[in-house]
Amino acid sequence: MSRIALVDVNNCYVSCERLFRPDLLNKPVVVLSNNDGCVVARSAEAKALGVVMGVPWFKLKGFARQHGIVALSSNYPLYADMSNRIMSLLATYSARQEVYSIDECFLDLTEHTHTDLTDYARTMRLQIAKWLGLPVCVGIASTKTLAKLANHVAKKQPLWQGVCDLTALDKSALDALLAEIPVSAVWGVGQQHTQAFMKLGIATVRDLRDADSRFIRKRFSVVLERTVQELRGVVCLSPGWVGCAKQQIMSSRSFGRPVHTFADLAEAVTTYITRAALKLRQQNSLAGAIQVQIRTNPHQPKAPQYNPSIIVPLSQPSADTLMLNAVAVRGLAQIFQPGYAYAKAGVMLLELLPATRAPGDLFADLGHSTRRTTLMHTMDRINGKYGANVIGAGVAGMSERRSWMMKQGQRTPNYTTRWSELAVVQAV
DNA sequence: TCTGGGGTCCTAGGACCC
DNA sequence: TCTGGGGTCCTAGGACCC
Numbered sequence: 006m007s008r009i010a011l012v013d014v015n016n017c018y019v020s021c022e023r024l025f026r027p028d029l030l031n032k033p034v035v036v037l038s039n040n041d042g043c044v045v046a047r048s049a050e051a052k053a054l055g056v057v058m059g060v061p062w063f064k065l066k067g068f069a070r071q072h073g074i075v076a077l078s079s080n081y082p083l084y085a086d087m088s089n090r091i092m093s094l095l096a097t098y099s100a101r102q103e104v105y106s107i108d109e110c111f112l113d114l115t116e117h118t119h120t121d122l123t124d125y126a127r128t129m130r131l132q133i134a135k136w137l138g139l140p141v142c143v144g145i146a147s148t149k150t151l152a153k154l155a156n157h158v159a160k161k162q163p164l165w166q167g168v169c170d171l172t173a174l175d176k177s178a179l180d181a182l183l184a185e186i187p188v189s190a191v192w193g194v195g196q197q198h199t200q201a202f203m204k205l206g207i208a209t210v211r212d213l214r215d216a217d218s219r220f221i222r223k224r225f226s227v228v229l230e231r232t233v234q235e236l237r238g239v240v241c242l243s244p245g246w247v248g249c250a251k252q253q254i255m256s257s258r259s260f261g262r263p264v265h266t267f268a269d270l271a272e273a274v275t276t277y278i279t280r281a282a283l284k285l286r287q288q289n290s291l292a293g294a295i296q297v298q299i300r301t302n303p304h305q306p307k308a309p310q311y312n313p314s315i316i317v318p319l320s321q322p323s324a325d326t327l328m329l330n331a332v333a334v335r336g337l338a339q340i341f342q343p344g345y346a347y348a349k350a351g352v353m354l355l356e357l358l359p360a361t362r363a364p365g366d367l368f369a370d371l372g373h374s375t376r377r378t379t380l381m382h383t384m385d386r387i388n389g390k391y392g393a394n395v396i397g398a399g400v401a402g403m404s405e406r407r408s409w410m411m412k413q414g415q416r417t418p419n420y421t422t423r424w425s426e427l428a429v430v431q432a433v
Numbered sequence: 434t435c436t437g438g439g440g441t442c443c444t445a446g447g448a449c450c451c
Numbered sequence: 452t453c454t455g456g457g458g459t460c461c462t463a464g465g466a467c468c469c
Contacts, residue, residue: 064436
């Protein structure tokens, strides 16, 4: 039987902020999405006040003031840096790790010699708390879906003290536990499925586990059938252990204010291409096509709506920012219509393939392409050292012109990634 | 006034082929 | 009057995740 752990940072963004703002401990705190749009993370105290995930900040503002809720803009460099630290530390606990998101990873503990994995996971928690100051919960089970569920239990039920190992339970204890948990807590079961399940009398995790899997496949999909199997302990979700290359790379942002002109949109698209192309080179891939999308604000249904997108194939797979940018701006020109208030733009790099498997271009000037590769490499290094966008493609515009950039009113400093923003300790 | 960004996987349906 | 069947490939869109 395989044994898989899912380790997950509690209220990740809030916990990261509290590392450098101990004054926020025990206070209700929320972290907002880009443009300070809506709530994406809540402290336990904020949850207790009834603040729900995803609520728009402008609707919460008054309530927040009344109840002393502290709201912070999201500080992704900080979260990404803490994430890297925690992931490398966790990698020492298993030879096989799958980083699933910024704040959680799976560890394969099948080969582990400890019989008591709960003990092992407690050690993990303690070390992470001591070295990084972040609280985590650990769920352990025989499949990824069950490990997610175990993690849910570890978080929600205090008596587990942050670690829940389902493989240590006997059948009746497991049945009783699964019968307590609503089916909506299962990984892969969202709102739509929950509603449909209710009508079928499937209310708890146990109900779903014991449902007829052929029926589930027929009525829903093969995806949900696999979920049912995984709940029974049959491994269906193949693990993506260590650095799997992404299949698509996206970069998009809502604007800080409505944008009307082609020039501003082109500037934004160039900025996003720069970001996406960097990620592309970091995973050592080439893109075969680019999708460009622009959209008006869907929350203003009375304003004229226009949400076009276009996929432009590249004549030759590439990771060259300037080349990708030229193609993207050409795509933008094809879909752009004047007269709309655009709220967001984005680019997606598609048809990715490993750089080593690139088909040769019969007509390529090899000297030229080598120089371009070196140029990209140099650009990445300079931007890595002095901050993103020190060097970029011509259309990207200097920062003072980029008036469409997102709003972040309450951002904390880059405590761990910029020398100039290090926390200062004063002896009193 | 103000509603995120970045992903995965699957399905249905159309175009096209013999 | 009567107009096949089976296959592939591609794309758009849905559902879900954090």
